[in-house]
Every structure is written in C-alpha cells, then in structure tokens.
Amino acid sequence: MPEVLAPPRPAALRACMSRFTTGVTVVTYEGDDGPRGATMNSFTSVSADPPLILISVARRARCHDQLVGRPFCVNILGAEHEALARQFAGTAGAAEPRWMPGARVPRLDNPLAWIECEPWRSYDGGDHTLVLGQVTDLGHRDGDALTYAWSRFGTAAESSDGIEHLI
Numbered sequence: 001m002p003e004v005l006a007p008p009r010p011a012a013l014r015a016c017m018s019r020f021t022t023g024v025t026v027v028t029y030e031g032d033d034g035p036r037g038a039t040m041n042s043f044t045s046v047s048a049d050p051p052l053i054l055i056s057v058a059r060r061a062r063c064h065d066q067l068v069g070r071p072f073c074v075n076i077l078g079a080e081h082e083a084l085a086r087q088f089a090g091t092a093g094a095a096e097p098r099w100m101p102g103a104r105v106p107r108l109d110n111p112l113a114w115i116e117c118e119p120w121r122s123y124d125g126g127d128h129t130l131v132l133g134q135v136t137d138l139g140h141r142d143g144d145a146l147t148y149a150w151s152r153f154g155t156a157a158e159s160s161d162g163i164e165h166l167i
Ligand SMILES: Cc1cc2nc3c(=O)[nH]c(=O)nc-3n(C[C@H](O)[C@H](O)[C@H](O)COP(=O)(O)O)c2cc1C
Pocket: 024, 037, 038, 039, 040, 041, 042, 043, 056, 057, 058, 059, 061, 062, 063, 064, 085, 088, 089, 090, 148
C-alpha cells in the first residue's frame, strides 16, 4: 500500500510547477456575446488517432461555463504576444486582440500556431475541468515562441533543426 501523505500546501505545489517551462496559449471560443478568449498553459497533446489535445479550465473562471462543451481554438502565442497573454489572463495589458475574419471558430489573427477543436470528452479535474478536444483544423507559421516559467513570461527561439522535416 502506498503511504498516504498529507496534501501539499498549494504554495509548495505552485513552487514546483513554476519550474516547469511551458508555452502560452489563448483558448478562444464563441461566447454568449461574441468572441472570447482565456490565457492557458495547461495544454498538452494527447492522442494522434483520433487527434486529441487537452486543456484544463478552472471551474471558477468566467469562461468555464461558456467554454466547456463548445468548439474552441488553442492559439499558441509567439514571442511578441506577451501583452495579449496578459490581457486574456485579466491582468495588465492593453493589446487590442485582432480576430481572424471568417473563422468557423473564433481565433486570433496570426498566432504562432492554432488548433481548432470540437469538444470530445470532459472530466472532473478537482477545481478544474479537463477538456479533451478533437482536432478539426490547424495551422502554423515560423517565429519565436512565448514561454512561461518561474511565474514569468519569456521566449524560446525558433529552431531550424526541429521536427518540421518529419511532417
Ligand atoms: C501564464 C498563464 C497561464 C494560465 N493557465 C490557465 C489554465 O491553464 N487554465 C485556466 O483555467 N486558467 C489559466 N490561467 C488563468 C486565466 O487566464 C484567467 O483566470 C482568465 O481570467 C480566464 O479568463 P475569463 O476571466 O474570461 O474566464 C492562466 C493565466 C496565466 C497568466
């Protein structure tokens, strides 16, 4: 039997997670009163067949009830998009979001990459809801990436010897 330990303090868990470098996304969707988005870094690929990705949406976030169960688009941000990331996180940032005209599901204009999804399954994730999306459309461009580590935004330079040659 595994030893049952006392649950970690939230601050201790945050301190560990802050050492895990991620990219930064804005998840966009059609809200009740127009296109909406929320900054999220709890994003990962899950399955190639069927093509599935995962996001984790805080139950207390305003977006929760509008996003879960609807088509959505994961916009992976470029290095120049820190102000957008701050704005869609509800913190300081005065960037005016530009939306891609004519998109089936609202998405940002010119992200580093975008992955459009239909809702596939949702699961209880404690104070979050885990949303699996089935990929319906996608695209990408060249450029440096926005990152998040140590509770700060940073950048990662585009690499010419990535995996593009595999695709
Ligand atoms: C770098 C970063 C990553 C975030 N990742 C998530 C996430 O994965 N899931 C989530 O629910 N909120 C995340 N947030 C918080 C949301 O962006 C924030 O609660 C936002 O206000 C949600 O949008 P809403 O107010 O329209 O619901 C993150 C914030 C930042 C700055």
